[in-house]
Amino acid sequence: MRVTRAGRALVSAALVTAAALTGTSCTASSAERPAARPTATSASAAASLAALRAAQRATDGAASARVRSTTAMGGQLSLRADGALRWRGHLTGALTITYTGGATAEQMRALGVTSMQARYLPDAYYARLGDAFARRAGGRHWIRYAYDDLDALDGAAGAGFAEQVRNTTPGQSVKLLLESDDVRRAGTDTVAGRRTTHYTGTVEVADVSDAELRGQLTRAGVTGGTVDVWVDGRDLLVKKVEKGRTTSGGYTQTAYYSDYGTQVAVTAPPAGDTADFTELAPQS
Secondary structure, eight states: OOOOHHHHHHHHHHHHHHHHTSSOOOOOOGGGOOOOOOOOOHHHHHHHHHHHHHHHHHHHHHOEEEEEEEEEETTTEEEEEEEEEEOSSSOEEEEEEEEEESHHHHHHHHTTOSEEEEEEETTEEEEEOOHHHHTTTTTOOEEEEEHHHHHTSSSIIIIIHHHHHHTOOTHHHHHHHTTOTTOEEEEEEEETTEEEEEEEEEEEGGGOOOHHHHHHHHHTTOOEEEEEEEEETTSOEEEEEEEEEETTEEEEEEEEEESTTOOOOOOOOOGGGEEEHHHHSOOO
């Protein structure tokens, strides 16, 4: 299939978008680590850790939820997303993503794309870029990014992304906060009409004790950052904020979770309307 240079740019931008949404991406340069926070007492830290472990179990066990989020990656990309995800077994779900700013968003806007639909299935991630993309890709509206193909790519952009998607759950933010040396209870708040307890802490990936999590974060280019979570009376995550630094500037992601246990049914787009990432990517 012949694809224009602009079409290939959209293929790359859709992958950048998906990477921005995969959750545990709070990054901080070692030269610009977050300022030290007050150290919690042993008793209060133990109570916070116990509450967070309960939140991780409850949130992981709920298996699905509605999600709405905003993400900003320095001057590169900012977006908002809304949809539903299921994380029992393999990640599945669908999100509608709207580009709100940054160089990547401006590039896509110049090519006629201001939003996209994303579908997550056990073997692949799908992105629908609409008519503007279809005109540059043989009439097909969807791109399929098979995780096996991404694993075969060099660098974190491939295997790192596929691994992040496979491990994306709301509970990952709680798991990351459990690795903080200064985790503490930061009070109570009403979030989206629900009474919640706020927990906060800083994380340095080099100090993460869970080898699997540390390896995943390192391969994704994460060095550290801050994590804040709000947990309701059922031990379910209601809100999370991750902040840090990237090579292109500051990174912030805020996400809200609701309707835990919601039904999530996602199917692959029609094969005749789908182009494979390997057909569209620039050839060396």
